[in-house]
Amino acid sequence: MKNVRKLASVLCAALLIAVMAAGCGSKAADNQLELYDGNFSEMKVIHHMIKMVVEANTDLTVNIKDEMTSVNMFKELTAKEPSCDLMNSYDGTLLTTYLKLDPEDVPAGQSIYDFSNEKAEAQYGVHLLDKLGFNDTYCIAVPESIAEKYNLTKVSDLAAAASELRFGAEHEFFTEEGSMKYGPFTKFYGLAFKEAIPVDLGLKYAAVENGSFEVTEVYSTDGLNRKAKLKVLEDDKNFFPEYNDAILIRDDVLEKYKDVAPNLEEVLNTLGGKFTNEIMTDLTYKVDVEGQTVDSAAKEFLTQQGLLSQ
Numbered sequence: 001m002k003n004v005r006k007l008a009s010v011l012c013a014a015l016l017i018a019v020m021a022a023g024c025g026s027k028a029a030d031n032q033l034e035l036y037d038g039n040f041s042e043m044k045v046i047h048h049m050i051k052m053v054v055e056a057n058t059d060l061t062v063n064i065k066d067e068m069t070s071v072n073m074f075k076e077l078t079a080k081e082p083s084c085d086l087m088n089s090y091d092g093t094l095l096t097t098y099l100k101l102d103p104e105d106v107p108a109g110q111s112i113y114d115f116s117n118e119k120a121e122a123q124y125g126v127h128l129l130d131k132l133g134f135n136d137t138y139c140i141a142v143p144e145s146i147a148e149k150y151n152l153t154k155v156s157d158l159a160a161a162a163s164e165l166r167f168g169a170e171h172e173f174f175t176e177e178g179s180m181k182y183g184p185f186t187k188f189y190g191l192a193f194k195e196a197i198p199v200d201l202g203l204k205y206a207a208v209e210n211g212s213f214e215v216t217e218v219y220s221t222d223g224l225n226r227k228a229k230l231k232v233l234e235d236d237k238n239f240f241p242e243y244n245d246a247i248l249i250r251d252d253v254l255e256k257y258k259d260v261a262p263n264l265e266e267v268l269n270t271l272g273g274k275f276t277n278e279i280m281t282d283l284t285y286k287v288d289v290e291g292q293t294v295d296s297a298a299k300e301f302l303t304q305q306g307l308l309s310q
Helices: 004-030 041-057 070-077 093-100 113-123 145-152 154-159 181-189 201-209 251-256 266-273 277-288 295-305
Strands: 032-037 059-065 086-090 126-135 138-143 167-171 194-197 215-219 230-233 245-249
Touching: 032 041, 041 059, 041 086, 041 245, 041 266, 041 277, 041 295, 070 086, 070 093, 070 245, 086 093, 093 113, 093 126, 093 138, 093 245, 113 126, 113 245, 126 181, 126 266, 126 277, 138 145, 145 154, 145 230, 154 181, 167 181, 181 295, 194 201, 215 230, 245 251, 245 266, 251 266, 277 295
Parallel strands: 032 059, 167 194, 167 215
Antiparallel strands: 086 245, 126 245, 138 215, 138 230
16 A cells, blocks of 8 residues: 555656646747748848847747748748748748739739738738848849850840750749749740759759759849859849848737737847848858858847847
């Protein structure tokens, strides 16, 4: 009987500890923002900056989970049981990829940012915070040697040479998710390339440097454009819209944390207007070319901007 009572006491103590631990875990989860890491440096830098400014200025913690593509991230953000609360995004992506609309759908006198924000809030319950300040639109680029050989300065110049050139880009650019993709682009400019080659995003620049293809799609603020010595061609027929960067957040997140972090939106918007295309290009160059860690580059910039203390 004595042993039975002793065992019962041990079990009760273990149960009490488990309940207390569960309670602590629940409290941590209640005070924790969830987001995924991006699969390219620009998104990684912004997400790690979000973590730093939120944790420095609120009682929230930020959990950055595994890498995920932007399309899948948006699906998780807007799911019935969402697994993330916010993400780095772009007004052009919101319009064309997530809302499946075109720039032509934007009413005259209204910006892509305002229009896509209104539609996204009505359809998905998400909205963009303040613009961060840079426009990371799609660009079409070729090695400088190819530009010289075929006298290429603008995208429409490719029409005469496309049959001799191979076009390569990440898999996502060849999907049918949205109108700013390979099919609509080549149709708009009347381009018939010799071959279309999908590659993993992390291998794209190495592939174009190694001559696996001659034409590629890049982002205007990607530091690897410098390293690969690519010439960005002028989008002379204005196919690609603006892609103003901004944090995309679910409406209910601000409501959920109004007691523990009533200044959350204000804190996130401290990143608004702090960037230019040149600044973001420098940041991605530091990470992708010079080998600086994402956290180091993010912290250095935020400190310089007075958003983090030394």
